[in-house]
Amino acid sequence: MDILYLLIPLSAVLVLGLIGLFGWALHRGQFDDLQREGERILDEGEAG
Amino acid sequence: MTLTAVAAAPDDLAVLDDPIEQQGSTRWETAPGGHRIAETSLVLGGMHCAACAGIIEAALAGVPGVERAEVSAAGQRAQVRWDPALTRLSAVVEAIRGAGYEAVPDGAAPARELRQGERRTALWRLFVASFCAMQIMMFATPGYVARGDEMAADLRQLLNWGSWLLSMPVLLFSAGPFFQGAWRSLRQRRMGMDVPVALGIAVSFVASSGATFDPAGVFGHEVYFDSLAMFVSFLLGARFLEMLARHRAAESLESALAALPETAQRLVADGVVETVSLQRLRPGDRVLVPLGASFPADGRLELGATQVDESLLTGESLPVARQVGDEVVGGSVNLGAPVRVRVERVGADTRHGAIVSLMREALTQRPALVRRADAWAGPFLWVVLLLAAVAGAVWSWIDPSRAIGVAVAVLIVTCPCALSLAVPSAMVAAAGALARRGVMLQRLDALEALAGMRRLFIDKTGTLTEDQASWVGTRLIDAAGRSAADVVPPNQVAAAIALARSSSHPLARALADAAPATAATVDWRQVHEVAGQGLEARDGQGRLWRLGSWSWVRPASTWPAPVTELPCVWFGAEGSELILRFDFDERLRADAAEAVAALTDDGVAMTLLSGDQPQRAERLAARLGITDVRAGATPQSKLAAVAEAQAAGQPVGMVGDGVNDAPVLAQADVSLAMGRGAMVARLHADAVIVSNRLGDVVLARRLALRMGQVMRQNLAWAAAYNLACVPLALAGWLPPWAAGLGMACSSLLVVANSLRLARV
Numbered sequence: 001m002d003i004l005y006l007l008i009p010l011s012a013v014l015v016l017g018l019i020g021l022f023g024w025a026l027h028r029g030q031f032d033d034l035q036r037e038g039e040r041i042l043d044e045g046e047a048g
Numbered sequence: 049m050t051l052t053a054v055a056a057a058p059d060d061l062a063v064l065d066d067p068i069e070q071q072g073s074t075r076w077e078t079a080p081g082g083h084r085i086a087e088t089s090l091v092l093g094g095m096h097c098a099a100c101a102g103i104i105e106a107a108l109a110g111v112p113g114v115e116r117a118e119v120s121a122a123g124q125r126a127q128v129r130w131d132p133a134l135t136r137l138s139a140v141v142e143a144i145r146g147a148g149y150e151a152v153p154d155g156a157a158p159a160r161e162l163r164q165g166e167r168r169t170a171l172w173r174l175f176v177a178s179f180c181a182m183q184i185m186m187f188a189t190p191g192y193v194a195r196g197d198e199m200a201a202d203l204r205q206l207l208n209w210g211s212w213l214l215s216m217p218v219l220l221f222s223a224g225p226f227f228q229g230a231w232r233s234l235r236q237r238r239m240g241m242d243v244p245v246a247l248g249i250a251v252s253f254v255a256s257s258g259a260t261f262d263p264a265g266v267f268g269h270e271v272y273f274d275s276l277a278m279f280v281s282f283l284l285g286a287r288f289l290e291m292l293a294r295h296r297a298a299e300s301l302e303s304a305l306a307a308l309p310e311t312a313q314r315l316v317a318d319g320v321v322e323t324v325s326l327q328r329l330r331p332g333d334r335v336l337v338p339l340g341a342s343f344p345a346d347g348r349l350e351l352g353a354t355q356v357d358e359s360l361l362t363g364e365s366l367p368v369a370r371q372v373g374d375e376v377v378g379g380s381v382n383l384g385a386p387v388r389v390r391v392e393r394v395g396a397d398t399r400h401g402a403i404v405s406l407m408r409e410a411l412t413q414r415p416a417l418v419r420r421a422d423a424w425a426g427p428f429l430w431v432v433l434l435l436a437a438v439a440g441a442v443w444s445w446i447d448p449s450r451a452i453g454v455a456v457a458v459l460i461v462t463c464p465c466a467l468s469l470a471v472p473s474a475m476v477a478a479a480g481a482l483a484r485r486g487v488m489l490q491r492l493d494a495l496e497a498l499a500g501m502r503r504l505f506i507d508k509t510g511t512l513t514e515d516q517a518s519w520v521g522t523r524l525i526d527a528a529g530r531s532a533a534d535v536v537p538p539n540q541v542a543a544a545i546a547l548a549r550s551s552s553h554p555l556a557r558a559l560a561d562a563a564p565a566t567a568a569t570v571d572w573r574q575v576h577e578v579a580g581q582g583l584e585a586r587d588g589q590g591r592l593w594r595l596g597s598w599s600w601v602r603p604a605s606t607w608p609a610p611v612t613e614l615p616c617v618w619f620g621a622e623g624s625e626l627i628l629r630f631d632f633d634e635r636l637r638a639d640a641a642e643a644v645a646a647l648t649d650d651g652v653a654m655t656l657l658s659g660d661q662p663q664r665a666e667r668l669a670a671r672l673g674i675t676d677v678r679a680g681a682t683p684q685s686k687l688a689a690v691a692e693a694q695a696a697g698q699p700v701g702m703v704g705d706g707v708n709d710a711p712v713l714a715q716a717d718v719s720l721a722m723g724r725g726a727m728v729a730r731l732h733a734d735a736v737i738v739s740n741r742l743g744d745v746v747l748a749r750r751l752a753l754r755m756g757q758v759m760r761q762n763l764a765w766a767a768a769y770n771l772a773c774v775p776l777a778l779a780g781w782l783p784p785w786a787a788g789l790g791m792a793c794s795s796l797l798v799v800a801n802s803l804r805l806a807r808v
Binding site: 015022 | 099101120121123164167168171172175176179180183186187203206207210213214217
């Protein structure tokens with residue numbers, strides 16, 4: 001069970017990292033218009 | 049680059065290139081190369097599917113000088129970056145038109161950017177709080193499921209440290225608005241719900257931190273980090289939904305606001321007409337006002353005679369005649385004939401501008417609405433503080449080492465989670481239900497005022513009545529203008545209706561709309577319309593008939609035009625002795641009588657508040673059973689009537705549509721504007737009845753009453769839950785897991801109860 005002493009701090013750091021990732025995506029405007037982004041994949045003539 | 053893109057724009061778009069009109073929608077930046085780049089936001093029309101966004105983006109990409117174009121299908125908006133050296137805004141709009149869509153500059157762009165920022169921040173706070181709450185709950189679970197000494201003390205300590213670390217962002221960032229709100233209320237010396245909320249959060253955190261770092265200290269060894277994080281994320285979730293409802297209302301209003309900039313046709317010295325932005329008009333300018341357009345500013349008629357529709361400005365229901373030298377009011381509509389006007393006052397000096405400034409003043413004097421939750425906050429806080437103090441005092445006598453721990457436990461279990469969700473959750477659910485019915489709430493608090501409303505002031509023209517007049521009767525008239533007979537020849541009536549179809553004059557439209565489009569009984573030839581006079585045409589036998597004003601139908605008559613109470617139109621053949629008179633009257637909205645009766649039944653006193661002439665207002669009030677009538681009212685006297693009722697202690701509501709109603713809408717405790725009404729009225733009303741049904745006022749009030757009931761149930765439940773927990777905490781029998789579970793369950797119960805309102 002000694003591994004828990006490593007995993008618990010690691011999980012806290014991981015959560016903070018994920019929050020940072022979400023914040024980056026949010027402030028780049030990726031959640032401003034969810035509908036358009038979802039439908040972009042159906043557009044013709046757009047690469048990617 | 050070619051110059052073709054910078055060629056002259058079509059007439060109606062040229063005004064887009066005027067810098068004065070670009071202020072609201074366009075932002076200027078300086079690119080690294082030193083030249084200026086414009087970024088304009090446009091409101092799009094005609095989009096019906098997501099693929100349209102791609103088509104418009106492609107069309108914009110084809111305009112030389114457009115650097116980047118982003119189209120949002122959901123928001124029906126485009127963001128375009130363009131180089132003013134290579135293209136113009138009118139060319140950008142023309143490219144969108146060429147693709148088959150409509151585009152107008154978005155004057156509300158700054159407001160929307162502000163909203164977007166607000167939304168991002170709220171979502172960010174909510175995410176941080178809920179994500180941390182999830183992980184804190186993970187850390188808390190072992191403590192709940194482990195029995196006795198199953199878990200090592202140092203492992204428990206490590207989990208508590210982890211919880212403490214993840215609580216920091218929740219406390220310092222996510223809970224920020226609650227602390228700010230509490231600080232604001234304390235500084236203004238009034239109590240709001242934020243004060244007990246902030247106190248609960250702060251006490252939980254301090255006590256749990258004490259327990260984490262000094263388990264043997266005064267705060268005991270229980271930690272409440274999971275309750276704290278869950279509490280903050282629940283509250284933020286409710287606030288986020290509340291904000292979305294508010295934004296939705298604002299957006300629907302802004303899309304109605306978007307239009308091409310208003311222009312005026314100004315006469316330049318040598319007789320040339322130029323189209324200019326309204327903001328460029330100056331007193332002394334001469335402008336041409338075409339038929340059907342609105343007057344750009346206050347002024348005097350210089351050439352031509354006409355009728356004008358001033359209903360939005362004065363409440364006068366029928367068109368009024370204006371001759372050379374008469375004053376015309378900016379914002380009224382020219383119905384009779386094209387005229388030339390000399391501008392006397394522009395902008396804020398016009399009658400329209402004066403009404404708008406009166407409205408601004410009324411807004412600042414409006415009685416403050418006390419939110420029900422805030423009314424509960426004060427007593428609640430004092431009771432909780434008192435209980436905690438009593439608990440601490442009692443325990444310091446029994447067992448001084450546990451005194452602080454028990455006092456803190458009391459403060460934590462009474463943390464008003466359900467109490468602070470009780471009101472916003474009911475409001476959001478009710479606002480959503482109303483939005484689906486076509487009533488957009490701009491201020492959610494307005495529902496509470498609507499439920500408490502005792503007197504409703506209602507405007508006549510455009511609110512109780514429809515915009516268009518309706519044909520109410522026909523008479524046969526002799527040469528002197530006296531009534532000759534009540535029996536009218538039906539074939540002549542049919543012939544007049546057939547002739548009326550070829551005109552766009554409002555009274556002709558009303559006549560044509562009254563009868564179904566049957567096969568034309570008369571084959572009219574050489575139909576000819578003289579603006580401000582009427583129509584003339586020849587029948588199959590070549591006889592000349594005229595439809596229009598008295599002097600038009602009876603040009604040779606020595607009798608003056610007969611005085612009639614209602615507006616009318618004459619119809620007769622050249623040289624005939626008898627002619628027909630068609631009478632018109634205002635048309636009530638289909639559900640007006642029903643709505644007035646329902647409101648009276650519900651115990652709301654009704655007052656008709658009209659700027660129209662007294663006999664017309666009184667006749668209509670009698671038809672609807674309204675006894676209290678204030679006719680001939682100016683915006684000032686309307687405002688005085690409402691303030692008088694408010695001074696008598698009656699919560700007052702107002703339903704209106706015109707510019708002249710705007711000050712009253714701002715002053716009333718709760719105000720509703722018709723969806724077809726003037727922009728200024730819609731902008732400042734608490735709710736806009738987009739459906740234009742008066743029945744929705746009744747519906748909204750009944751829903752508001754039900755909302756009041758649900759709110760009372762929620763508050764009672766939350767208070768009962770808190771009170772039940774207090775004795776347990778006082779006895780020291782309430783473990784943190786039970787407190788957290790109870791808090792979550794009572795919050796969910798409150799939300800589920802509120803959701804009942806979403807069904808209308």
